[in-house]
Amino acid sequence: MMPSTDPEMPPPEDDAVAALVRLIPLGPVDELSCQVVAGNLQALMDLTVDILPPRPVFPDAFMEARRQFDAVKIIKHLAERFPGPTLGLGLTGSDLGTPVLTYVLGESQLGGRMAVVSTYRLTGAGAQRKLERLVKISLHEMAHVLGLGHCWQPQCLMRSPRNVAQVDELPLAFCDTCRYEIGRRVRNLFHQIQSPPDRS
Amino acid sequence: MTPSGLATLVVDDEEAIRESLAAWLTKDGYRVETADSGESALEIIADRLFDVYLVDIKMPGMDGIELLSHVKARQPEALTIVITAHGSVETAVEAMKRGANDYICKPFDPEELSLIMERLAATKALRDENVSLREQLMERHDAGLDGIVAQSEAMQAVFATMEEVAPTMTPVLIQGETGVGKELVARVIHHASERSAGPFVALNCGAQSESLLESELFGHERGAFTGAVRARRGRLEMATGGTLFLDEIGDISAQMQVSLLRVLEEKRFQRLGGTQWIDTDFRLLSATHRDLPGLIRQGRFREDFFYRINVIRIEIPPLRHRLEDVAPLADHFLERYSRETGKRILGLTQRAMGILTAYHWPGNVRELRNVMERAVVLAKGQMIGAEELSFLEGANEPCHLGPMSLREMEIAHIQAALDTCAWNVSRAARQLGIDRATLTRKMKRYRLQRP
Missing domain, CATH: 1.10.8.60 (Helicase, Ruva Protein; domain 3)
Incomplete structure (x- = not known):
C-alpha cells in the first residue's frame, strides 16, 4: 500500500510510483475496512491504492426528504476535488441513494474516474460477512470505473446484484473475459498515470 | 434473460433523473439515448426507432401521455414504461390504458426497475422468437420438394439424389451457377432429413471478410477483439442438432479451410478469445459455383478439405x-x-x-x-x-441465333438440344420431337460430335 497523499498536501517525491487509486473515507469508516478493500483491489485487480485521511461527506449531497446522501452528487464532488487521471473510491457508512433509485450499495462513473460505496446496508450477518460484501461491491464498482458493464457469466463478480442477498451469492472473482479486460485497462491506466500527456 | 443491447430512449426533463437512469441502464447492457422533452424525443425517433421507451409523464410542453400516443402510432410494437411521481398513479393508469406496458414511481426501488426491464426484455425476446418461428414456418412451406419447380429430366435426377442422401448424415456439396437455387436444394435436404426439427443455419462465405467470417462461424467471447462488447454464439454453435449450410465455400481462405477441417474432424471448437471447448453436432451442406478441382490444381483449395465436404455431390444444371x-x-x-x-x-x-x-x-x-x-x-x-x-436484353429478337440460313438454324438447334440433354441422344430426340434414328442421321450429316 502506498503512503497517504492528498492533493492538498505536498506532491510525492519524483522517484515515488504514484498509486492508481485513491481510497477516500467519507465520514467515520474503520481503518480495517479501508485496508481490506485496498488489499483486495491490489490483489484481484492490480490496482495500487493510496488511503487518504477521512473527510466529511459533502453536506450539499444530503437529500433531506430521504435522509440519504445523493451518490451521484458525491461522485461529482470527488471528481472535482481530485482531478487528474488517478481513480478514486469513496467509502462511507452513510446511506446512499440516487435521484432515480431509492437506495444504492455503490455507484460509479462507467468508464470514468470515481466511485462511492456505502456500508450502511451491509450489516446484519456479522463483521466478516460485512467486510466480504464491502470488498465485493468496491471491486464491482471499480470495474465499472474501468469501463466494464455487467456480465452475464454466472461465476463473475460483474453480475448485477439486485440486493444484499445476491451480493452474498457473487464469487469474489472475475470471469476470464472480465479479468482479461480489467488487466488491459489497468495497464493503460498505469501508463497514463506514469507518463501524463504533455500539456506544453 | 439478458437485455441483449435493447435500444432504449429515456425521456425526462430533469437532467439528474435522465443521467442516473441512463447510467444504470448502460451498465446493464442497454443501448441508451436520452431526450429532455417530448418534442426532442419525437425528433430523435423521426430518424431511428427504439425497442424500449422510458417516458416521464409530467413534462413541460408535450407531456408523456401525448408522446406515448405519437410513439404508439408510429411504432405499435414499441415497449413503453411511464415514469410517474408518487401520488399521480391515476395518470399512470391512464397511460396504461393508452398502451403503456408498465409504470414505475420515482424514485424506483432498484429491484423493481430490474424486474420491469427484465420483463420487457423477455417480452421482446418472445416477440422476436414468434416472428422467427413464423418465418421458419413459411420457409418450411416453401422448402418441400414441392417448393422446387422443375420437370426436366436433369432436375428429376437431382431430386432422386436429394431424396437418397437426405436421411443420412453425409456431407453434400451442391455445385451450380449463381442463381440456380443451391440454398433451396440445401433447405429441402435439411427438411427431408432426420434433423428437420433442428435449426437450418445458412452462411454465405463469399460475402464476408476473413475476420468477420471467422467470428460469424466460431462466435467470440466478450473482449476477444475491439468491438466485441459481449459474447456471441457463432453459426457452428447455432447449427447444433441441425444443418449448417455454407454457401460459396470455394471463396474461403486456406486458413479457414484448416480451421473448419479441424472442427469437422474433432466435432468441437473454441470461440474466438475463448478457452473452453464447445461440442458441436451438425450436418454440413456446402455449395459453390466454382470449379473446386481446378482450384485444388492451382493450390488455392485444400484437397483434404475438398474430400471432406464432397462426399456426395449434387450438380444443379443451369437453366x-x-x-x-x-x-x-x-x-x-x-x-x-x-x-x-x-x-x-x-x-x-x-x-x-x-x-x-x-x-x-x-x-x-x-x-x-x-x-x-x-x-x-x-x-x-x-x-x-x-x-x-421488352426490358429483357434481346427480347425483341425472335431468337439469339441472328441472321442464319434454315440449315444453320437446324444445326444450332440440334446442337442446343444435345447440350441441354448432356449429349443423351434419345433424350435430345424426344425433346426435338423426332425419333432417335432421325437425330442420329442428322448428327452424322451435320458432323455433330460429342465434345
Missing part, C-alpha cells in the same frame, strides 16, 4: 440447359407475384413465353424470378405479353 423448366417456373412466379401485388393476371401470351424460352438466362432461376416480378409490376392487362418483357 439454359433445361429450358423445359422455364414455362412451369414462369407460371409459378407469375402466380406468386400476382398474389403478392393483388393484380389479377391470368398468364403469359404465347409470344411472351417464346421470348422466355429463347432467352439465355445467365442469371438462372433468380433472373427468371426477377423478370417475372418486374413483368407483373409492369403488366397493364390480364396477360403478360412481349411488351412487358
Whole structure:
C-alpha cells in the first residue's frame, strides 16, 4: 500500500510510483475496512491504492426528504476535488441513494474516474460477512470505473446484484473475459498515470 | 434473460433523473439515448426507432401521455414504461390504458426497475422468437420438394439424389451457377432429413471478410477483439442438432479451410478469445459455383478439405440447359407475384413465353424470378405479353441465333438440344420431337460430335 497523499498536501517525491487509486473515507469508516478493500483491489485487480485521511461527506449531497446522501452528487464532488487521471473510491457508512433509485450499495462513473460505496446496508450477518460484501461491491464498482458493464457469466463478480442477498451469492472473482479486460485497462491506466500527456 | 443491447430512449426533463437512469441502464447492457422533452424525443425517433421507451409523464410542453400516443402510432410494437411521481398513479393508469406496458414511481426501488426491464426484455425476446418461428414456418412451406419447380429430366435426377442422401448424415456439396437455387436444394435436404426439427443455419462465405467470417462461424467471447462488447454464439454453435449450410465455400481462405477441417474432424471448437471447448453436432451442406478441382490444381483449395465436404455431390444444371423448366417456373412466379401485388393476371401470351424460352438466362432461376416480378409490376392487362418483357436484353429478337440460313438454324438447334440433354441422344430426340434414328442421321450429316 502506498503512503497517504492528498492533493492538498505536498506532491510525492519524483522517484515515488504514484498509486492508481485513491481510497477516500467519507465520514467515520474503520481503518480495517479501508485496508481490506485496498488489499483486495491490489490483489484481484492490480490496482495500487493510496488511503487518504477521512473527510466529511459533502453536506450539499444530503437529500433531506430521504435522509440519504445523493451518490451521484458525491461522485461529482470527488471528481472535482481530485482531478487528474488517478481513480478514486469513496467509502462511507452513510446511506446512499440516487435521484432515480431509492437506495444504492455503490455507484460509479462507467468508464470514468470515481466511485462511492456505502456500508450502511451491509450489516446484519456479522463483521466478516460485512467486510466480504464491502470488498465485493468496491471491486464491482471499480470495474465499472474501468469501463466494464455487467456480465452475464454466472461465476463473475460483474453480475448485477439486485440486493444484499445476491451480493452474498457473487464469487469474489472475475470471469476470464472480465479479468482479461480489467488487466488491459489497468495497464493503460498505469501508463497514463506514469507518463501524463504533455500539456506544453 | 439478458437485455441483449435493447435500444432504449429515456425521456425526462430533469437532467439528474435522465443521467442516473441512463447510467444504470448502460451498465446493464442497454443501448441508451436520452431526450429532455417530448418534442426532442419525437425528433430523435423521426430518424431511428427504439425497442424500449422510458417516458416521464409530467413534462413541460408535450407531456408523456401525448408522446406515448405519437410513439404508439408510429411504432405499435414499441415497449413503453411511464415514469410517474408518487401520488399521480391515476395518470399512470391512464397511460396504461393508452398502451403503456408498465409504470414505475420515482424514485424506483432498484429491484423493481430490474424486474420491469427484465420483463420487457423477455417480452421482446418472445416477440422476436414468434416472428422467427413464423418465418421458419413459411420457409418450411416453401422448402418441400414441392417448393422446387422443375420437370426436366436433369432436375428429376437431382431430386432422386436429394431424396437418397437426405436421411443420412453425409456431407453434400451442391455445385451450380449463381442463381440456380443451391440454398433451396440445401433447405429441402435439411427438411427431408432426420434433423428437420433442428435449426437450418445458412452462411454465405463469399460475402464476408476473413475476420468477420471467422467470428460469424466460431462466435467470440466478450473482449476477444475491439468491438466485441459481449459474447456471441457463432453459426457452428447455432447449427447444433441441425444443418449448417455454407454457401460459396470455394471463396474461403486456406486458413479457414484448416480451421473448419479441424472442427469437422474433432466435432468441437473454441470461440474466438475463448478457452473452453464447445461440442458441436451438425450436418454440413456446402455449395459453390466454382470449379473446386481446378482450384485444388492451382493450390488455392485444400484437397483434404475438398474430400471432406464432397462426399456426395449434387450438380444443379443451369437453366439454359433445361429450358423445359422455364414455362412451369414462369407460371409459378407469375402466380406468386400476382398474389403478392393483388393484380389479377391470368398468364403469359404465347409470344411472351417464346421470348422466355429463347432467352439465355445467365442469371438462372433468380433472373427468371426477377423478370417475372418486374413483368407483373409492369403488366397493364390480364396477360403478360412481349411488351412487358421488352426490358429483357434481346427480347425483341425472335431468337439469339441472328441472321442464319434454315440449315444453320437446324444445326444450332440440334446442337442446343444435345447440350441441354448432356449429349443423351434419345433424350435430345424426344425433346426435338423426332425419333432417335432421325437425330442420329442428322448428327452424322451435320458432323455433330460429342465434345
